[in-house]
Amino acid sequence: TAxxxxxxxxxxxxxxxxxxxxxxxKYGVCEFALxxxxxxxxxxxxxxxxxxxxxxxxxxxxxxxxxVEIIKLNGSIELAxxxxxxxxxxxxxxxxxxxxxxxxxxxxxIRDLSARLIVNKVSMKTRQQEIETIIEALDxxxxxxxxxx
Numbered sequence: 001t002a003x004x005x006x007x008x009x010x011x012x013x014x015x016x017x018x019x020x021x022x023x024x025x026k027y028g029v030c031e032f033a034l035x036x037x038x039x040x041x042x043x044x045x046x047x048x049x050x051x052x053x054x055x056x057x058x059x060x061x062x063x064x065x066x067x068v069e070i071i072k073l074n075g076s077i078e079l080a081x082x083x084x085x086x087x088x089x090x091x092x093x094x095x096x097x098x099x100x101x102x103x104x105x106x107x108x109x110i111r112d113l114s115a116r117l118i119v120n121k122v123s124m125k126t127r128q129q130e131i132e133t134i135i136e137a138l139d140x141x142x143x144x145x146x147x148x149x
Contacts, residue, residue, distance in 0.1 A: 003123035023117040036088040050080035
């Protein structure tokens with residue numbers, strides 16, 4: 001078990017682990033997006049959604065009261081709408097280039113993502129001073145004087 005770590009917000013949202021999310025490191029910036037074929041956007045009532053993030057996807061659509069069938073895939077999930085396996089995908093999008101190359105469009109930007117500093121809860125209690133020193137140094141490196149503005 002690690003005391004500290006750096007992990008993407010996507011992983012935190014999917015795995016829902018019991019740890020402290022301390023600092024947005026402001027790199028690896030991207031977003032969760034719902035995407036599919038351009039001519040299908042307005043015709044989807046009940047949909048099949050392909051994703052690498054089934055738990056997050058389930059919670060997201062449940063919070064909206066929308067019925068979906070979730071298909072967990074790994075690899076190039078943008079192929080799912082092209083092959084008819086799914087109507088849409090929920091995936092990480094950075095520039096959108098891969099979507100465009102496959103003829104897909106973003107239907108909805110769901111949430112921003114980036115790398116985060118995380119801390120083990122037990123470690124925060126047992127090694128608090130050491131960890132806080134590291135957190136302060138990283139915060140200064142990432143944010144500088146922005147937090148005093």
